[in-house]
Amino acid sequence: MDLNKNNKYQLIDDYLQGNMSIDDMDRFKAFMQTDNEISDNFQIIQELQESHDFNKASQDLNNTLLSIRNADVNQAPIQRKSKIAWFSLLLAIIIGGLFYFTNAMSSDKESRNKIIHQYALVEPLSLSTKSNDLQQSLLDIENLYNNKNYKQALPLISVYLEEKPRDLDILLAYGISLSEESEYIKANEIFSTIKSLKPRVKKHLWYAAINNLRAGKDELATSQLTTIVKEKSYKYLEAKELIQELMKE
Numbered sequence: 001m002d003l004n005k006n007n008k009y010q011l012i013d014d015y016l017q018g019n020m021s022i023d024d025m026d027r028f029k030a031f032m033q034t035d036n037e038i039s040d041n042f043q044i045i046q047e048l049q050e051s052h053d054f055n056k057a058s059q060d061l062n063n064t065l066l067s068i069r070n071a072d073v074n075q076a077p078i079q080r081k082s083k084i085a086w087f088s089l090l091l092a093i094i095i096g097g098l099f100y101f102t103n104a105m106s107s108d109k110e111s112r113n114k115i116i117h118q119y120a121l122v123e124p125l126s127l128s129t130k131s132n133d134l135q136q137s138l139l140d141i142e143n144l145y146n147n148k149n150y151k152q153a154l155p156l157i158s159v160y161l162e163e164k165p166r167d168l169d170i171l172l173a174y175g176i177s178l179s180e181e182s183e184y185i186k187a188n189e190i191f192s193t194i195k196s197l198k199p200r201v202k203k204h205l206w207y208a209a210i211n212n213l214r215a216g217k218d219e220l221a222t223s224q225l226t227t228i229v230k231e232k233s234y235k236y237l238e239a240k241e242l243i244q245e246l247m248k249e
Contacts, residue, residue: 012038033217034185115245119238120210122148122176127169141170150177168199176207184215202228206235213246222246 014020015028032039124146127138137160144153157174161167175190191208205228212221228239 116210116213119242125173145173145177150180153177166197168194168197172203175204179207179211179214184211187211202233205233
């Protein structure tokens with residue numbers, strides 16, 4: 001299976017319609033995990049299709065009801081009213097069920113995102129404690145980052161790290177900023193870089209777990225949270241609580 005800009009929408013449709021082999025489905029899932037654009041496109045198309053399926057089901061039922069009315073014009077009024085009442089009730093039940101299912105899915109997703117957001121609070125940068133004579137670039141990074149202007153902070157952080165690639169505070173801020181901007185793959189690369197530097201306090205592991213939860217990689221995130229709890233690393237109490245919250249979902 002070849003994925004390119006010319007056939008990605010066809011592959012998304014094939015996946016959603018169940019027209020792929022198991023091997024192709026696995027490869028397509030792998031594509032989505034490594035390509036933010038196709039993953040976003042998939043989610044949008046999936047939501048549109050669910051909305052379309054709901055509308056189609058509703059229209060089909062309305063058409064069925066209309067055909068029954070037309071076919072039963074010559075029947076006794078009581079029989080016609082009885083059938084129409086029955087199918088009207090059926091229509092109401094099915095539409096109500098579809099609304100309930102859609103709202104339940106939306107509610108579950110919203111609840112999960114609230115849990116993640118609750119635990120994803122970012123500590124402010126305190127670079128001034130490192131030196132009383134900070135260069136202007138670090139002051140700008142600190143100001144933008146602490147005001148949650150992550151998009152504006154990212155290019156400044158990137159330039160700074162070209163000169164000092166082993167600055168753990170700035171590396172962590174870089175990974176967190178990428179995660180906050182939904183750059184999950186790049187964020188994981190930065191957290192892996194921090195891991196390779198073997199920091200004494202493993203803050204990166206906590207934020208890597210949060211990043212993976214945001215990316216939908218629950219199994220990997222749970223494994224990281226479990227490691228945090230086992231090793232009593234940074235935020236291990238919060239990690240234990242978060243695992244318990246996720247298990248309730």
